[in-house]
Amino acid sequence: MTRYRNEYERWLQFADKATVEELKSLEGQEEQLEYRFSKNLDFGTAGLRGVMMAGLNAMNVYTVGAATKGLAEYIKDLGAADRGVLIGCDSRIHSAEFSKVAAEVLTANGIKVYIFDELRPTPMVSYGTRAFHCIAGINITASHNPKEYNGYKVYFEDGAQISPDQATIISDYIRKTDVFSVERDNFDLAVSEGRITVVGKDFDEQYLSKVLAQRVDSSVVPAMAKRLKVVYSPFHGAGYRLVPEILRCSGLEQLFIVQEQALPDGSFPTVKSPNPENPEGFSLGIELAKEVESDLIIATDPDCDRVGVMAKNAKGQFETISGNCMGCLLLDYILSAHSENGTMPPDPYAVKTIVSTDLAEEICRCFGVKLYEVLTGFKYIGEVIKRHEDSGKGSFILGFEESYGYLKGTYARDKDAVVASMLITEMAAYYKEKDMTLIDARTAMYEKYGYFAEKTENFQIAGLDALEKMQNIMKNIRESHPKELGGMRIVRIGDYLTGIAEDPRSERIEPTGLPSSNVLSFTTDAGCKVLVRPSGTEPKIKIYLLCRGTDAAEANARLAACAETVRSWI
Structure with missing residues (x-):
């Protein structure tokens, strides 16, 4: 008898009645039994x-x-x-x-x-x-x-x-x-x-006081309390009480909750996927936002660590703001507000993951702020915060990752959609006072710092041997040594597994400077990047495309060309 069959029989013998009934219904479904017990x-x-x-x-x-x-x-x-x-x-x-x-x-x-x-x-x-x-x-x-x-x-x-x-x-x-x-x-x-x-x-009050202390300018939201309108949805999750509470505590009066999604419900009946990265989850929020003439829609995921935003444009339509873009909007707002108010803390620093936009580099360079790049995962952002706290040096400005996770403040070591929702609302109030939407702010940011375009491609890997397949895909890409990317010459290949970055033109090598991780990066002579890694939680290969250009059209054209190239790698 195979191992999975032995284990299946053992569960039939020792598991509780409901579990045994579930397992008995699978008798004869060998593929399912192998998946569950191998x-x-x-x-x-x-x-x-x-x-x-x-x-x-x-x-x-x-x-x-x-x-x-x-x-x-x-x-x-x-x-x-x-x-x-x-x-x-x-x-x-x-x-x-x-x-x-x-x-x-x-x-x-x-x-x-x-x-x-x-x-x-x-x-x-x-x-x-x-x-x-x-x-x-x-x-x-x-x-x-x-x-x-x-x-x-x-x-x-x-x-x-x-x-x-x-x-x-x-x-x-x-x-x-x-x-x-x-x-x-x-x-x-x-x-x-x-x-x-x-x-x-x-x-909760102790936690909310820590979050409230992260306001950049506590006068901004109260000043716009009558004019700024925000729609919020917790996507049936854990943000249902504390996000509205922190927004009201910060001075927001015109807050509208998507009632169909307002209460916790693990079946997530109104969304196909409770992921604020997916625009389809915002359909009910858009209906309410149009009805009340809201400026923006904020939605948090079931455990309230990620936040997605749609903002109204000049035509009254709602546009998605990506995680990369929101991270940079927040970074630019926080640094601009500190600069305008004369409140810039000593030795400021920010942190982003290597798969997040390089626009953050341009913003930090403009304000003389140190930017750290870390591996994917907010725990690495937390490590940078801890290192600075232990040394007693540096003032943490913001940490973010492209997957809609943000943190301001050192009270926690993980992304926080509560503090992010509060800061996004404050930022929206700041720009509304200038008669600008967040879409206008995004346009102004690109005009000031340069045009960037990003995309993440997810390739689902099927089968019981998905892990092995993912390892083989990474091995094949690693050994293929691609020379070009979207018609652009590759000038740097970083292998974070070996910790070595190489210039294929001169064969000059240097350390990546980060811990070992199964990630590959490719940089072109135009400053575009592609990073490839296996997902740590799902059977998929994730490819991150980070492009730039002299204008939006060029950045997007390079993005499309790079995407075409990487699809041939999988």
């Missing part, structure tokens, strides 16, 4: 991410229990059980259940637990881990993935996601854990005995 769900720096269903390669109470047991063993190795773990969750189906399972496993292992009384934005887990001086934090979320998914994200004591070394240690413990031998406490009993502390709304 391997464990991968645990990496982003924790777990998978479809909610029975099986080892899925999100369920058994795999969540095993992951928590692995984390518990690591915490006990560190002698940090008394410091405790903070647990949060989003609005997804089973998120609250999984968070309680995690709590029960931790307390059964002698580890103190703090758990939110209901769903909260992801950044609150990052901030709360720091505020409670916990050794770690757990957030049950699959971010903006489809409704069938859930996930398990782990933060460490500094509020950032765990490192690769920590993920390896925890993963080793998980592999040694029998999913049916994980001990769990009784949740209510552990609460009554004080081993679990339920965190309520009092803590």
Whole structure:
């Protein structure tokens, strides 16, 4: 009998009744059984991410229990059980259940637990881990993935996601854990005995005060309170209370909530995908925005760490503002406001990921601000913040990534859609006072700093051997040594796996200066870039195209040409 068949039979023997019934219905579906039982769900720096269903390669109470047991063993190795773990969750189906399972496993292992009384934005887990001086934090979320998914994200004591070394240690413990031998406490009993502390709304005020302190100019929104109109949707997720609250606290009066999407609902009934990067999710918001004559629409994803925006143009139509563009608009606004008000902090610095737009370089250069580039993942932005805090030098201005994640302030170590929503509203008020929309501001930004165009291509990889296929694709691109990109000559090839960047013209090499990661970058003589990497959470290859030109037409033409080239690589 094959391994997956053995494991399937074991689950039929030891799993709970509902799980057994689900598994019995799969009898004869060998491909499905092999998918569910041939391997464990991968645990990496982003924790777990998978479809909610029975099986080892899925999100369920058994795999969540095993992951928590692995984390518990690591915490006990560190002698940090008394410091405790903070647990949060989003609005997804089973998120609250999984968070309680995690709590029960931790307390059964002698580890103190703090758990939110209901769903909260992801950044609150990052901030709360720091505020409670916990050794770690757990957030049950699959971010903006489809409704069938859930996930398990782990933060460490500094509020950032765990490192690769920590993920390896925890993963080793998980592999040694029998999913049916994980001990769990009784949740209510552990609460009554004080081993679990339920965190309520009092803590929200503490968090919101940290967010409110990140306003650049607290007078801007109140001055435009009667004129600026904002539509907001939480996409049925964790932003439903705190985003409206922070916007009202900042002085916004004309706030309109998309009622059909206002309450938490893990089935996400009004959107095909609860991802604010996808314009189709904004259809109800656009209807309301037209009705109330709003200036912009803000939407946050289910765990409220990403934020998408559509803004009204001169024709009264709503246009999407990309993550790259919004990051640069915020950066330019913050630095311009500090410059105008004479409030620029000492030694200012900003951080972006290597797959995010190079427009940020031009903005920072204009203001004399240091810009750091880091690998993909907000934990690397958090590392730069920590390094500066430890040295006592530098003032953090903004961190952003192209995938709609932003952070201002050092209270957290993850992207925060609450603070981003507040700053976007403040920025919109700033420009409205000048009779400009955010679309006008975008045009002005390009005219000042240069024209840039970006696009991300996602190539889905199918099959049980998707991981192997992805590795082979990366290997083939790495070994093919392409000479041109969209008709432009490649002048730099960066291999972040080896840490070496090479000029193919002179064969001169230099270090990339970043940790090892399976990422390839190609830069042309026109300053255009393409970066390729396998996704860390889904079976897909992601290709980032970052182009520039003397005008918008040239930038977009180069983007299209580069896209045509890279499609032949996959």
